[in-house]
Each structure stands twice: as structure tokens, then as C-alpha cells.
Amino acid sequence: MASPEHRATAAAILPLVGGAANISSVAHCMTRLRLELRDRSLVRDEELRALPAVLGVVEDDTYQIVLGPGRVARVAPEFQALLTATGPATGAVTALALAERGAAIKAARRTRNATPGKLLLRRVANVFVPLIPALIGCGIIAGLNGLLINLGWLPGITPALTALAGGFMALIAVFVGYLTAKEFGGTPILGGAVAAVIVYPGVANIEMFGRQLSPGQGGVLGALGAAMLAVYVEKGCRRFVPAALDVLLTPTLTVLIAGLVTLFGLMFLAGTVSAAIGEAAGALLSGGGAIAGFVLGGLFLPLVMLGLHQALIPIHATLIEQQGFTVLLPILAMAGAGQVGAAMAVYARLPHHPGLRATIRSALPAGLLGVGEPLIYGVSLPLGRPFITACVGGAFGGGFIGFFHMIGDTVGSTAIGPSGWALFPLLRGSHGLGTTVAVYAGGLLTGYVAGFCATYWFGLRNPPEPAPSSTPAKD
Structure with missing residues (x-):
């Protein structure tokens, strides 16, 4: 059954992106509503960003409206239904003119922003992204199977679990x-x-x-x-x-x-x-330790902004295939911990900004589970400085895990995709599960605290003015 709230969100978005005549296609991913626009100039960005349900806007090959996990999957069908009900706009000449103008704008933007290297990385990433659900499922089964084997439980079922977990990787x-x-x-x-x-x-x-x-x-x-x-x-x-x-x-x-x-x-x-990738990853963390982890954890959010993180997907897949887990993902996941800590600090420092605090409350659960886009595009990037302090939090979390890798407590992930708390079922390391979980949890805590402190003390020197409201804000 359709929710009135999600239908209202779709109805509020449609006129702000130029109406049905300006939309050529609709799709959605985990957090974003992706629109192919005929004429980008018809979009009313400021009004769109001001909608309570909208956490941010990203421009790439498509116009992407960040709504957050769960919500986007419910708003997208309502948005598509509105397009179907509205139908094509009257006036074929106007629609054709809009399509031609929009195509020219889109072509110019792609020429300016899409370098061959980024396009290749994106296409390589598109190869591996469909594999992620199977990697996650098989990774969790492998972790469960390893736990059962270590405990000596259900010896009759563990060979079957081994086959289920290993068949896909083979x-x-x-x-x-x-x-x-x-x-x-x-x-x-x-x-x-x-x-x-x-x-x-x-x-x-x-x-x-x-x-x-x-x-x-x-x-x-x-x-x-x-x-x-x-x-x-x-x-x-x-x-x-x-x-x-x-x-x-x-x-x-x-x-x-x-x-x-x-x-x-x-x-x-x-x-x-x-073989060189596996040896390089091990040597980097064994030799660099905390410093290598600090650099990797601190640079991951900027890499995401530039689209360069896609180059890491084949590296993760190679490490998982070779060693059974990737040692890089838990360190890179610390960027999300720094983001969560930064958002908490913004929440604490700006008690008179109900709209921003509501955004943080809605996006924080997803951030804790490793989905950082709502917090990035709804909080830290628009504010500017908190994005930098979030990177600081990620750097300290990465340094924590890198240090333990250097002293022999390796922490890895058996799959790519999840991070944050969602990574716990996929952890595997050089020692027992308890040690591996403790090191990763310590890294998360370090990232939260460092991101919070850096943002609280240095990230909001010039906080934004609260939005005017005719009624007292309730928080």
C-alpha cells in the first residue's frame, strides 16, 4: 500500500525538477533518485534542497536526489506513477525544443567533467557492483561456518556450508x-x-x-x-x-x-x-602501520567525491580471491566512522537548527550501518568544514587499525560493500574472532570520537544562521 508521505514527497519533487515533460527516465540506487533531465536549467535547486525529505543533490551523468536508504525505494515508484499519470506535456514543438536543449547541455557537461580515466573506472566498477550481493551472502556464510568449525558445532552441516560459501568464489x-x-x-x-x-x-x-x-x-x-x-x-x-x-x-x-x-x-x-597487489597491501600495512592506516582512512572520503574509489573495487576482489579477505576495506570504512562523529558534533553544536538536526536524525542510522551518502550530501559537504574534520576522524580510525595490523592483529573483510556496523558479520583476521571484532570496534570508536572532537572544536567556527520559522521549533 502506498504511503501518503512518500506520495507527497514525489509530488513535491516533480515540479521542482521541471515537471513530467523534463524527465526522460527515472531510476534509483540504494540512496538516490536518479533522473535523466531534458533541460537542467528548469530545475529549482534551492527549493529542492529545502524539502525536508531531500538530503542533498549530486550531479553526474544523471541528476541525483539523495533521499536515503529505504525512503528512495518507496518514493521512486510514486514518482514514476506521477509521470505516468501526468503523461507527455502538450505541445510537441516545445517538448522537442526542450529535449534538444537538454541534450546539448548534457553533452557539454559530460565533455567538461567526464575524463576517459574516470569513465573507464566507472565501467570497471559496473562490472563488480552486481557481484556484491553474492560476495556479502557467501562471506557471511563463510564467517558462520568458520565459527561453527572453531566451536566444534554441527560437524555434519559445515561441509555443506563450505560448499555454499566457496562455490561462488571458485x-x-x-x-x-x-x-x-x-x-x-x-x-x-x-x-x-x-x-x-x-x-x-x-x-x-x-x-x-x-x-x-x-x-x-x-x-x-x-x-x-x-x-x-x-x-x-x-x-x-x-x-x-x-x-x-x-x-x-x-x-x-x-x-x-x-x-x-x-x-x-x-x-x-x-x-x-x-600477486603483487596482495604483497603490496600486506607490506603497506605491515611496514607503514598506523601511518599507512591514517593516510588511507583520511583520504577515502575525498576519493569518493572524485569518483576514484572505484579503482579499489578490483583490488578488493583480488585480495578476497587470494587471501579470503581484504585488509583494506576495514581501514577505509573508518571514513564513515569519522562522518558519523562529525554529524553528531554538528547536532550537538547547533541546537537551534531544527531542519538540520532532523536531517541528521534521519540519516544517522544509515551512517552507522555504513551508508554515508545521506550524511555527506545532507550535512558535511553543504557545511564545508565538517567534511574536512570527518576526514580527520576517518584518519585516526584508520591509524588505529593500521597500528594493530603492524603488530600482527590483521583485520579483514570477506566481502565488499558494507561498512560501519554492517561489516561485523564479515570480519576475519589473523587471530580469533574476538580479537578481530575488538580491533575493528576500537577503530570505529576512535573514528567516532576523533570526528566528533575535531568537528566540535574546529569544524563550526561560522555556523549557519537558523532558518526562520513562524512556530517554535520542537526537537
């Missing part, structure tokens, strides 16, 4: 190949077929450069490269193979050429790179 290269081909414009099943050779046990019989291949060598990076090569070969075949022979020759040549290059080149190269 074949992850196939999924990466499939999704890579799909993202880069090839035939997905051909990408999966070429990548499947990486995990095929029979590759152990192949020798090249005096070395034997081993199943899984190159991992997700090899699968990514193999599938991208398959797309390139397939597109080349489409240009030169006669149409009458396309159905026979194109898939055959794609698998043959891309597969041979993968076996006799990419698997060795990707295997070397994958």
Missing part, C-alpha cells in the same frame, strides 16, 4: 567475464566462456615460458582482461566476417583468439599483477 572469474562483456558491448556469454578457461582444471597441463599454469591463475583481473579482449575480437569479427557466416565464425574466432591469448599471455601477466 567460479567468480566466469561471472566477471560475463559482466565485463555485457558492460563493454560484447556478447556476455562469450565473455564468460573465455574467462572460464582461467578456472578450468585442465590448464594445469599447459606450460609456457618454462612454467606451468595453475587453475585460477590471474583471478578476477585475468578474467576482466580476457573478457575485454573477447569484446574487441568479437567486434572486429562483426566488421569483417560475412553475414552468412557470422553465426558460425564470430563466436568461434572470439573464443579461440581471446582464449589462446589468455592462456599464453594474460594469465601469466594477471597472475603476476595479482
